[in-house]
Amino acid sequence: MKKFFLDLGSQPLANNYLHKFNNNQVRYNLKLYFDTKTKLVSISKRIPSKIMFNNRYPYRSSISKTMTHSFKKLSNDIKKKFNPKFLLEIGSNDGVLLKNFDKNKVIGVEPCRNLANITSKLGYKTYNKFWNLQTSKKIKKKYKQIDLVYSANTITHISNLKEVFKAITNVLSDEGILIIEDPSLLDCLKKNSYDQFYNEHIYVFSSIALRNILNKFNLEIFDIKRLDIHGGSLRYFIKRKKNKLLKIKQTVSEQIKKEIFFGLNKFRVYKKFGENSLKSKNRLIKIFSKIKDKNKTIIGYGATAKATTILNYCKIGANFIDYFVDTTPDKQNKYMPGSKIKILKYHNKLINKTDYIFLGAWNFKKEIFNKEKKFLNRGGKFITHIPIPKII
Numbered sequence: 001m002k003k004f005f006l007d008l009g010s011q012p013l014a015n016n017y018l019h020k021f022n023n024n025q026v027r028y029n030l031k032l033y034f035d036t037k038t039k040l041v042s043i044s045k046r047i048p049s050k051i052m053f054n055n056r057y058p059y060r061s062s063i064s065k066t067m068t069h070s071f072k073k074l075s076n077d078i079k080k081k082f083n084p085k086f087l088l089e090i091g092s093n094d095g096v097l098l099k100n101f102d103k104n105k106v107i108g109v110e111p112c113r114n115l116a117n118i119t120s121k122l123g124y125k126t127y128n129k130f131w132n133l134q135t136s137k138k139i140k141k142k143y144k145q146i147d148l149v150y151s152a153n154t155i156t157h158i159s160n161l162k163e164v165f166k167a168i169t170n171v172l173s174d175e176g177i178l179i180i181e182d183p184s185l186l187d188c189l190k191k192n193s194y195d196q197f198y199n200e201h202i203y204v205f206s207s208i209a210l211r212n213i214l215n216k217f218n219l220e221i222f223d224i225k226r227l228d229i230h231g232g233s234l235r236y237f238i239k240r241k242k243n244k245l246l247k248i249k250q251t252v253s254e255q256i257k258k259e260i261f262f263g264l265n266k267f268r269v270y271k272k273f274g275e276n277s278l279k280s281k282n283r284l285i286k287i288f289s290k291i292k293d294k295n296k297t298i299i300g301y302g303a304t305a306k307a308t309t310i311l312n313y314c315k316i317g318a319n320f321i322d323y324f325v326d327t328t329p330d331k332q333n334k335y336m337p338g339s340k341i342k343i344l345k346y347h348n349k350l351i352n353k354t355d356y357i358f359l360g361a362w363n364f365k366k367e368i369f370n371k372e373k374k375f376l377n378r379g380g381k382f383i384t385h386i387p388i389p390k391i392i
């Protein structure tokens, strides 16, 4: 049974940055549910994939040093530990992982044409397609079986999980390995980051829920690694149950134990998270109001999809935040969805003019604080809502 636990209100599509202030925008109600049987957390409203992942998708994985380093390190680990003959990446974005491999040994699948074009131009075979059974069959026909399938921050974006895993098991060799990574539900609840939820994040996985899904496809997790990426993610190493060559590591039972200890299998924990999110909203509004009462200026740093959830849930607009800065070319000179706050190209001159900065990209806090030492040294302050709204 699906039980409701949080209403994040009327929201625009999180990556639908507006070209013009007066552009029309689709809105939907963002409500979160916990399935008491499968333990899966999901959003209620499903926006068709073709609307979300179009030919102008703005998000670029290689935009931050943190992400580029993480994918480079993972590529080296994959080569060393698994030495795959052939790797398939589902949701290859701008090739941040593919680029670390030999062009003859990898292929990507990427539904957003603007992104698929980037890797194709670099000489990496990229299927400009959605990941489904049809795509999987096409790939199998050409490449036979694949011994490593990798997917980061993509599986949770696809509504039909049954088809996702059916399509994966269709191409994966008997001894093949599936590596997926996605934001961790445990981190999300511990940090009270309700902003992890938006139209593209249909699910936020716990390892408990993922294990239940995989079970239906005779797949099992044999190792788990926690990453700081995206505010806390889990990288799951998965194999077919019948493959006895790989032993199940203790990391799996340890993670499940941690999740059960926190109560991720119990509805009351989600109910509490819902209540905490409402408190977080009220506290953040108070902080913004107090700063504005003193006639101080606030700008936003990182025009993230997560920030869209926050701004629309808390009803924070241009009355509080003058503009956002972002390094992503496709977001610049556009407006934040819903709140319609202008996004400017990042320039340190803009940073040094303001009194306060709201951390939209709180998950890159370390990288940003390192970059903005000058701002901090002259007494500039950051505002974050993680784990509770505060000024730092």
Ligand code: TMP
Pocket: 063, 064, 065, 301, 302, 303, 304, 305, 306, 325, 326, 327, 328, 331, 346, 361, 363, 364, 367, 368, 371
């Ligand atoms: P994400 O949290 O969804 O990965 O998005 C991070 C956003 O923050 C992305 O639009 C790029 C932006 N960003 C900056 O503008 N400057 C930075 O220094 C970093 C790390 C990110």
